[in-house]
Amino acid sequence: MGGQGTTGRVTRRRAHTRARLLQAAFSVFAAKGFGRVPIEEVCEAAGYSRGAFYSNFGSLDELFFALYRERADLIAEQVSRALAADGPEPDVPAAVDRVTEVLLLDRDWLLVKTDFLVHAARDPDVARTLLEHRARLRQAIAGRLVRGRTRLPAVLGDADGAAHAVVAAYDGVTAQLLLDRDVTRARAWLGQLLTALLTDGSGTPV
Known part of the structure; x- marks a missing residue:
């Protein structure tokens, strides 16, 4: 039971992280254009590290x-x-x-x-x-x-x-x-x- 609860929390946290990365990317892409924004800028806008980025996107x-x-x-x-x-x-x-x-x-x-x-x-x-x-x-x-x-x-x-x-x-x-x-x-x-x-x-x- 405890393991399932932990898995559920991890899944929700991961979904939240992914959603924040997408929202941040939308803002910086709209402002500067795709191809002019490095991964670091998306991470900074979302408040996450590169590790969080690569755990969600390749x-x-x-x-x-x-x-x-x-x-x-x-x-x-x-x-x-x-x-x-x-x-x-x-x-x-x-x-x-x-x-x-x-x-x-x-x-x-x-x-x-x-x-x-x-x-x-x-x-x-x-x-x-x-x-x-x-x-x-x-x-x-x-x-x-x-x-x-x-x-x-x-x-x-x-x-x-x-x-x-x-x-x-x-x-x-x-x-x-x-x-x-x-x-x-x-x-x-x-x-x-x-x-x-x-x-x-x-x-x-x-």
Whole structure:
């Protein structure tokens, strides 16, 4: 019994250490960029030693990937919940409002995500995993369009095509957001783009 209790405490402590390292890494990566931050700086920001770092991660790349996966999974879940909040009749403008609110909350995340995209472009293994996460996001969007029997503009083809268009619009708007730092404008612009993509422009599904 005592051994099990000790194991439980060690497991919780290890999870806490890992979480603090990820949180600290997120802050320093957002401020300085991945590739410009040594392990020592992440450890200092988290209040841990290099030993604590290496007991949780084999390298800075591994930590960076864990950080991306954690945030990407959270956002995919938030988008899924936002899309699932509709009633039986699709309300595209309302769904667009909920999704843009989720997707544009955190400029720091956009900085880290952009760093990860550049990193993945140079590493085929990382790129495959990034593509899997982006596919999950598109599947959540396409699935909601299918369940709501949303009528889509012919140019988009099917729900999967519409989901690709939604993600492409998000990528374009967030690239501008990184430069002008105007979250309110970016959210409004993305909402207008998505509403135009998925409706006749008036908010009524085509």
